Amino acid sequence: MEKRKSKGVYFDMKLFLHCCCGPCAAGSIPQLQVAGYELFAWFYNPNIHPFQEHKSRRLSFVELMEQLGLEYAVNADYPLEIWLKQVASTPEKRCSYCYRSRLEAAAEEAANRGFQAFSSTLLVSPYQNQELIGKIGQEAAARFGIDFVFQDLRPGFRDGQADARERGLYMQKYCGCIYSEKERYAKKARPTKQQIGTED
Numbered sequence: 001m002e003k004r005k006s007k008g009v010y011f012d013m014k015l016f017l018h019c020c021c022g023p024c025a026a027g028s029i030p031q032l033q034v035a036g037y038e039l040f041a042w043f044y045n046p047n048i049h050p051f052q053e054h055k056s057r058r059l060s061f062v063e064l065m066e067q068l069g070l071e072y073a074v075n076a077d078y079p080l081e082i083w084l085k086q087v088a089s090t091p092e093k094r095c096s097y098c099y100r101s102r103l104e105a106a107a108e109e110a111a112n113r114g115f116q117a118f119s120s121t122l123l124v125s126p127y128q129n130q131e132l133i134g135k136i137g138q139e140a141a142a143r144f145g146i147d148f149v150f151q152d153l154r155p156g157f158r159d160g161q162a163d164a165r166e167r168g169l170y171m172q173k174y175c176g177c178i179y180s181e182k183e184r185y186a187k188k189a190r191p192t193k194q195q196i197g198t199e200d
Helices: 022-032 051-068 082-088 091-112 128-141 156-168 178-189
Strands: 003-004 009-011 013-017 037-043 071-074 117-120
Touching: 013 022, 013 091, 022 037, 022 051, 022 156, 037 051, 037 091, 051 071, 051 156, 082 091, 091 117, 091 128, 117 128
Parallel strands: 013 037, 013 117, 037 071
Antiparallel strands: 003 009
């Protein structure tokens, strides 16, 4: 398919789309299709913990792709030990490694499959660092000789969430890793003064 570029955006071409989950894909795919992309979706997310959570998100992705009739593939590898080893010493910097590990894998997979460009549904979430994703995505693309399509997909986030609920897809409650799971629930689990019997 011929590639045409206008103001940094590629049109009329097949785009390799890394997907982090069903709901984010639901919010991203319509926007990219309106922009003129023919999409191939790919799931690879070793950052999602624990394993059952990873499985639930992977299945929701597959379910959405089947409903949409979209071409897709799944890399179900789960190198949990490697992921944890990379972030355990500096968990506060984990997001950088999290983005890089997935975007580099996506760029390599896209290049191996003959794609000219790739992108990620990470760009739909208002909770992710858009600037850092763009930087790492471009670095990964350059490494494998393709392009990274940076498009702010956040306007479709709420619609994607609503669409996912209507489709009955699994809706996750935290970003993905065990650190984010702790951050999501630890505050709710923190006992009050009355619960721990602290006197005024």
